Amino acid sequence: MTLAGKRILLIISGGIAAYKSLDLIRRLRERGAEVRPLMTRAAQEFVTPLAVGALAADHVYTDLFSREDEQDVGHIRLARDCDLICVAPATADLMARMAHGMAGDLASTVLLATNAPVLLAPAMNPAMWAHAATRRNVATLRSDGIGFIGPMAGEMAETGEAGEGRMAEPLQIVAHIEALLDDAPKPLKGKTAIVTSGPTHEPIDPVRYIANRSSGKQGHAIAASLARLGAEVTLVSGPVTLADPVGVTVVRVESAANMLDAVTAALPADIAVFVAAVADWRVATSAANKIKKKEGEGPAPLELTENPDILKTIGHHQSRPHLVVGFAAETADVVANAQAKLARKGADFIVANDVSPATGIMGGDRNRVRIVSKDGVEDWPDLSKGEVADRLAARIAKAF
Numbered sequence: 273m274t275l276a277g278k279r280i281l282l283i284i285s286g287g288i289a290a291y292k293s294l295d296l297i298r299r300l301r302e303r304g305a306e307v308r309p310l311m312t313r314a315a316q317e318f319v320t321p322l323a324v325g326a327l328a329a330d331h332v333y334t335d336l337f338s339r340e341d342e343q344d345v346g347h348i349r350l351a352r353d354c355d356l357i358c359v360a361p362a363t364a365d366l367m368a369r370m371a372h373g374m375a376g377d378l379a380s381t382v383l384l385a386t387n388a389p390v391l392l393a394p395a396m397n398p399a400m401w402a403h404a405a406t407r408r409n410v411a412t413l414r415s416d417g418i419g420f421i422g423p424m425a426g427e428m429a430e431t432g433e434a435g436e437g438r439m440a441e442p443l444q445i446v447a448h449i450e451a452l453l454d455d456a457p458k459p460l461k462g463k464t465a466i467v468t469s470g471p472t473h474e475p476i477d478p479v480r481y482i483a484n485r486s487s488g489k490q491g492h493a494i495a496a497s498l499a500r501l502g503a504e505v506t507l508v509s510g511p512v513t514l515a516d517p518v519g520v521t522v523v524r525v526e527s528a529a530n531m532l533d534a535v536t537a538a539l540p541a542d543i544a545v546f547v548a549a550v551a552d553w554r555v556a557t558s559a560a561n562k563i564k565k566k567e568g569e570g571p572a573p574l575e576l577t578e579n580p581d582i583l584k585t586i587g588h589h590q591s592r593p594h595l596v597v598g599f600a601a602e603t604a605d606v607v608a609n610a611q612a613k614l615a616r617k618g619a620d621f622i623v624a625n626d627v628s629p630a631t632g633i634m635g636g637d638r639n640r641v642r643i644v645s646k647d648g649v650e651d652w653p654d655l656s657k658g659e660v661a662d663r664l665a666a667r668i669a670k671a672f
């Protein structure tokens with residue numbers, strides 16, 4: 273319940289992305305937040321106040337001149353009785369009015385009267401987002417201290433046009449709100465961390481590559497947990513389909529060689545956690561052109577050569593981080609193998625997991641790990657990957 277007791281005023285303005293705001297209300301409430309909804313007139317053309325009110329389990333505020341609402345709560349209290357105002361979707365029109373301090377309806381009046389942090393999730397046609405007028409308004413709002421999430425690039429709901437203008441997904445907005453409202457202690461403030469995550473792709477030719485089943489879920493979660501504890505995190509990620517964690521610098525790479533370069537470039541650091549499932553081998557010389565099938569001949573042989581071991585390189589580096597953590601994905605003799613890796617790779621501890629297909633860990637959402645260090649073996653229970661990440665970040669913080 274990361275948002276327990278937090279009061280969020282959700283302003284829904286008029287765009288097709290308003291349908292996603294229904295889900296946003298659920299996701300916020302799932303995390304313990306109280307959501308008070310406010311809709312502009314245009315928003316009510318896209319989703320009904322009935323649906324919004326039912327999901328929020330609260331009255332929906334719509335009208336600046338509603339006698340009942342004014343007597344009951346009033347627009348000034350609406351603006352003040354909250355920990356954060358989130359505008360999702362935020363239209364070009366509402367942003368323009370905010371940038372000019374206009375207060376012609378309930379939403380703009382509340383936004384002018386508030387002293388709570390404000391987060392906008394813009395959604396509009398890409399041409400409107402790119403327009404010079406919108407650029408000016410966004411710059412003004414940013415310098416006024418208004419926060420933004422998105423818009424994202426992708427396909428537009430109405431026209432099928434592609435470009436920047438899609439509203440951020442509800443879970444991305446939730447993660448951003450969690451980060452903004454997080455008042456937990458920051459034991460890793462002032463510390464820097466490098467995390468590797470995901471698989472690597474080792475090219476065979478321009479269209480083919482060698483890869484593995486790593487999803488990046490565990491590595492990304494660890495980067496997010498370290499950032500939540502105040503660390504300045506660089507996440508070096510192989511190709512994954514996950515959203516970038518909030519508050520983390522993400523460097524995207526393809527191959528093990530690229531990953532080593534990116535990790536080395538991020539040194540010095542206080543902490544390094546190597547979660548990536550780096551390919552142990554690459555094709556010795558990847559072909560410049562697509563390798564063609566030749567009738568009657570067998571497949572072209574692939575000569576493999578060993579990749580650099582990133583953990584081992586950094587574990588023995590002259591700028592070795594104070595704390596180096598490795599992972600060990602094993603399918604047998606989990607602890608014995610992890611102990612051997614600990615010494616060989618120069619890690620302070622190894623997070624060992626059994627990735628036999630029956631465990632469902634590879635690509636799944638849960639993990640069961642053992643922490644192997646020179647002090648012994650800790651057996652952790654079956655946890656979500658997010659919980660493993662939080663525990664690991666707390667353990668890292670304790671080491672400082």
Ligand code: CTP
Nearest residue numbers: 546547548550579580581582583598599600601
């Ligand atoms: N690792 C790395 N670079 C590599 C290979 C592995 O940084 N080229 C890191 C992984 O991120 C992980 C740890 O080393 O933290 C263990 O990886 P794993 O593949 O389990 O170990 P290997 O050294 O490949 O040993 P084995 O193949 O015997 O399992």
